Amino acid sequence: MKNAPPPTPPAKLDEILHPITRLSICGLLAAGADWVEFAALRDAAEISDSTLSKHSRVLEDAGYLTVRKGAVGRRPRTWFRLTPAGQRALQGHIAWLQRAAHGLPHSDPTGIDKEKAPDQAVMPDQGPSGGSGDGI
Amino acid sequence: MSEDENTDDLQRLAWQRARLADRVRASGWYLVVFAVTLALVFAAPFGTHYLQWAGSVSILMAMAIFFLLQAGFARASGLAIGTRTLRYPSGRAAGIALIVASVGALLAETILLDHSEVADAVGVAILAVAIGVIAWQAHLRGIRRDLRAGTGSQ
Numbered sequence: 001m002k003n004a005p006p007p008t009p010p011a012k013l014d015e016i017l018h019p020i021t022r023l024s025i026c027g028l029l030a031a032g033a034d035w036v037e038f039a040a041l042r043d044a045a046e047i048s049d050s051t052l053s054k055h056s057r058v059l060e061d062a063g064y065l066t067v068r069k070g071a072v073g074r075r076p077r078t079w080f081r082l083t084p085a086g087q088r089a090l091q092g093h094i095a096w097l098q099r100a101a102h103g104l105p106h107s108d109p110t111g112i113d114k115e116k117a118p119d120q121a122v123m124p125d126q127g128p129s130g131g132s133g134d135g136i
Numbered sequence: 137m138s139e140d141e142n143t144d145d146l147q148r149l150a151w152q153r154a155r156l157a158d159r160v161r162a163s164g165w166y167l168v169v170f171a172v173t174l175a176l177v178f179a180a181p182f183g184t185h186y187l188q189w190a191g192s193v194s195i196l197m198a199m200a201i202f203f204l205l206q207a208g209f210a211r212a213s214g215l216a217i218g219t220r221t222l223r224y225p226s227g228r229a230a231g232i233a234l235i236v237a238s239v240g241a242l243l244a245e246t247i248l249l250d251h252s253e254v255a256d257a258v259g260v261a262i263l264a265v266a267i268g269v270i271a272w273q274a275h276l277r278g279i280r281r282d283l284r285a286g287t288g289s290q
Contacts, residue, residue: 020145027149028156031283032224033215036156040214044156072211079216094146101143 009088011095016062018093021047021055026064026090029082035068038078056080064089150284157283159213162276166209167269173201174268177238178261181245217279227278234271237264 017023024045029036042052059065064086068079082090162170176198183190210216217224222231241264248257 020148023145024149024152027286028152031153031156031286032217032279033156033283034218035210035216037210037214037216040156040159043214044152044159046152077211097146101146 008095009092011099012092013096014089014093016058016064017089019055021045021051022059023090023093025052025055025059025080026082026086027094029065029080030087030090035079035081038080041080059086062086153286154284156215157280159215160217160276160280160283161213162273163212166205166212167273169201169205169208170272171265171269173198173205174238174265175261176201178241178245178264181242181249181257182261185246185249215283224275224279224282226281227275230271230274230278234268234275237267237271241267 017026024047025041028041028044038049038052042049045052047055056065056067060067064083066081066083068081070077070079176194180191180194180198183192183194185191206217222228241260244260245257248254248260
C-alpha cells in the first residue's frame with residue numbers, strides 16, 4: 001500500500017525566509033541532498049563566508065536547519081541540513097512567491113506568517129525584502 | 137515586492153540549484169574505486185566456488201569500500217547524497233537496473249562455474265562490472281537532474 005503524500009503547506013509569506021539569501025540557503029538545502037557542506041553551499045549561493053554564517057545562525061535559531069560540525073584533519077567542516085519545519089516553511093513560502101509572481105490573490109491579504117513575525121523578525125540590518133544585496 | 141522580483145527570486149533559486157547539482161559528478165578516481173567495488177562483488181562466486189569463505193569476505197570488503205567511497209564522494213563534492221540512493225526518482229531506474237544486472241550476473245557466474253566454464257564466468261564478471269559502472273553513471277545523472285529540479289530525497 002502506498003503512503004499518502006504529505007499535505008502541501010498553505011501558501012504564505014515567511015518573514016524569516018523572505019530575504020533572498022535565506023531563501024537561497026533553504027532552497028539549496030531542500031534540493032535533495034542529505035547534508036550540504038559549508039563551502040558547497042557558499043559557492044552555489046555565491047555569498048561570503050560571513051554572510052552564510054550569519055544567515056545560517058538565524059535559520060538554525062528558527063529551527064529551519066540543523067548544523068553538524070566536524071573536522072577533516074585540522075580543517076573544520078560544517079554541514080547543513082534542512083529540518084522538516086524548514087521544509088514546510090520553504091514550501092509555503094515558495095507557493096506564496098509563485099502566487100505572487102502570477103499576480104494571484106492570497107487567502108490572507110497580508111500573506112505574512114503572523115505566528116513568527118513578531119518575535120522572529122528579520123535581522124536588524126534588513127528590511128522585509130532586505131538581503132538581496134548581500135552577496136547574490 | 138513586485139511580481140518581477142518574485143519571479144527573479146525563483147529563477148535565481150533554480151539557477152543556484154543547477155550549480156549545486158553540477159557538483160554531483162563522478163571523477164576518475166571515483167569510477168575506478170567503484171569498478172573495484174563491483175569487481176569484488178562479482179568475484180564472490182569465484183571465492184565461494186574455490187574457497188568457501190572467500191566469497192563472503194569479498195562481499196564484506198565491497199560493502200566497506202562502497203561506504204568509504206560514498207563518504208569520500210561527500211567530502212569531495214560537498215554533498216552527502218546518502219547510501220539509500222534509490223530514493224532519488226530520476227536515478228531510480230538506473231539503480232534498479234544495476235541491482236537486477238548484478239543479481240543476474242552473480243547467478244550466471246555461479247551456474248557457469250558449476251559447469252567448469254571458468255573463462256565464460258570471468259567474461260560475465262567483466263561485462264557486469266562495465267554495465268555496473270555505466271548504470272551508476274546514469275544513476276548519478278538522475279540524481280543531478282533531481283537536485284536541479286529540487287525533487288530529490290523522497
